[in-house]
Amino acid sequence: MARTTASFRCTECGWTTLKWAGRCGECQAWGTVVEAAEQTGITRALKPVAVSDERVARPITAITAPEVEHQPSGIHEFDRVLGGGIVPGATILLSGEPGVGKSTLLLEVASKAAQGGQRVLYVSAEESVNQVRMRAQRTDALHDNLYLAAETDLATIIGQVDQVQPQLLIVDSVQTVSSSLNDGLAGQPGQVREVASTLIRVAKDRGLPLLLVGHVTKDGTIAGPRVLEHLVDVVCQFEGDRQTALRFIRAHKNRFGPTDEVGCFEMTGDGIAEVADPSGLFMSRGSAPVSGTCVTISVEGRRALPVEVQALIVKSSAPQPRRVTNGVDSSRVAMLLAVLERRAGMKLSENDVYVSTVGGIRLTEPGADLAIALAIASAYSDKSFPGTLAAVGEISLAGEIRPVSHAKQRASEARRLGFTTLVDSNSAHLRDAMRTAFATAETVQADVPQF
Template sequence: MARPTSTFRCSECGWNTIKWVGRCGECQQWGTMAETGAVAAATRVPTAIVPLGDRRARPIAEVDADDTAHRPSGIGEFDRVLGGGIVAGAAILLSGEPGVGKSTLLLEVAARVAQSGRRVLYVSAEESAAQVRLRAGRTGALSPELYLASESDLATVLGHVDEVEPQLLIVDSVQTVASSLSDGLPGQPSQVREVASTLIRVAKERQLPVLLVGHVTKDGSIAGPRLLEHLVDVVCQFEGDRQTALRFVRALKNRFGPTDEVGCFEMTGDGIAEVPDPSGLFLSRSRASVSGTCVTVALEGRRALPVEVQALVVETKAPQPRRVVNGVDPARVAMILAVLERRAGLRKLGEVDVYVSTVGGVRLVEPAADLAIAVAIASAMRDRAVPHDLAAYGEISLAGEVRPVTAARQRGAEARRLGYATIVDVESGSVRTAVEQAMRASTSERERELDAAF
């Protein structure tokens, strides 16, 4: 028989190792490893069990996939991210910053599914049933098929599932539910792992879709062990700025659909509303000709959205001119300023304060917005307004070239659909040519305005 060996176990997550370490290899906690005594090594192979019935292995073409088809939730933007709807037996994890609107969104999903005739069980471990009822009354999420429970014990939650027999289960949140079979407080890695694995096992056995709310840490990652993201089928992230009402849902992992779709929502006084066409959210409402503005076409997932970039140039006598940006990368703005001065012939940019911002609070992170930023700065520097029907997109290199960007055809089609007749893109060749093309278009626009006035 093999000699017994001592093991060390983490008191937080239950990770085991044969030697002592100062830091747990699973939850990365310090000082949690303790010796658990001698454990005899395994000396025999487990007895094989022959599966029977539906559990037997079959050719993949003979497996029936009709029961796992997407079923719409009633919210088109949420279904877009999920790949067409909620799949039976799927485990979906929705994470986001505190107060961004996760509970409001899932309560709306529960109400829409319940209104379609399917029974829904909403388990809230963070709020009382009266608090959720009050919010549901304010948002209009009341339905006789929507059942509500306020419970933080996993065994009691499973009892509610047996009693209600729902067709959709929502747990808010997985970090606040505890199991008596695991040590530790709710939210600790061992508890999160036990609760999530149990709920997912119930989902697979009963073909019951489960929506889980997940907390995030200070750096924005999902709280709990990394195993949580591996266990679930879909991981969605709910993003939004508290200063604006716009919210985005992105799929970070999706076993049943694409991961490059984005759902757009807007927080209102009556709850959350989907925004099927967010094209006008990032454009200014003023139609007056103002210098220093240019529209670009940005990609959010598979969506092409027009975003207006604004620039302001002010003379200064300070020894160090200011560079203030909002919604764009400061490093790319500094690079674009250097290229404009060196390659496009815009002198004295080092003697003025430059302010660059986007409309609507959107953040542009892709290099396709470089050309629009350059045109906006050049327009502000020369004090000549760019026409309203002009859009620009393209990446600018240090050599002054306009490089092609991804999905250029889709960007151009979306711009033309919205009425932008003049497109400044990679066909310009260089940033100098692109700026001159935009300035010539502004001259033509001004001439048309004068002709219309007289």
């Protein structure tokens, strides 16, 4: 018989400790460690079990694996991220911030599957069937093959699956469903683990594709125990600013496909729409060149996108000049400002500097360094670059231009979009890149600033 000892468990991530702590040692959350009882020690030895001939270990070369069949969901951008479609029996976890459009996207997936002849069961544990029906009517997702149920009890959901016999199951969301076999409220680590493991087991036994909606914490991670991400086959993150209509979906884990693809969507009044070619979404629509702007070719997954970086420099009246960024990393901009001042002789310490991207996209890769630096130099000198110039490159602290990944893909996309001048690592130093960029400006050579 096992004995019990007092222990403490974090209600957010499931971390355990023998002593109480005010702050979780795993997720760093405050006030989430509570007392729990944990079984420790085993009084009898574990006996080995005889393995049948069907389950005996064999050489990996003697095992034939069936081909993974992807069933298209009807939404090309979603299929792109999944690796071609939804695999029967697979469990897909879709997470994202509240209001970003997770339920709208999955309702669109359910509608496409129903129109394709599949029987779909959509279980909403957060909204009533009337609320889901109203959204479906607004997005034109009504179909006789789409079944709705508003349930929060796990056993009742499994009963609905037995009754409907669906070919696609959607549960929105896993943190709001509870099981009577586990103590605690819905959303606690034990409940999330029990609900997820039971639904995944049902999906695997029946070859039923399962789509789960997951909540996120305030720092953007998936709420509940970390084991939830290990149990599922695919983990997708739905990203986007609620102030803009653009949405991105990325796969952080995919057992049936790549994890470097990105799907692009746009929220509209009629629901969610695919954006097959988002090339023009992240550039300004002005025809005349404006100082303080430069275009870079960013790579999101396997997709190359032109992104316009804008900079504004004004004389500061405060003792500490302001550094305001939007869509770019503030620490990266601070480093580039130091490099520009030290390596290019630009006196920026007495000016307020504002740097932003167009369209709400966020640039995180170092390949955007050169475009940010050129946009700041353009704003500093009040000289504009032509609309046919783009810049790609990483800048070191020594002012060197370093090459970036996917260089051929970026150059090919730049040529396709009409950029005739690409400033990149062919310029060995930041000064050389700036001379090349300003030499293409629509000014006489005497007006080109010297750095």
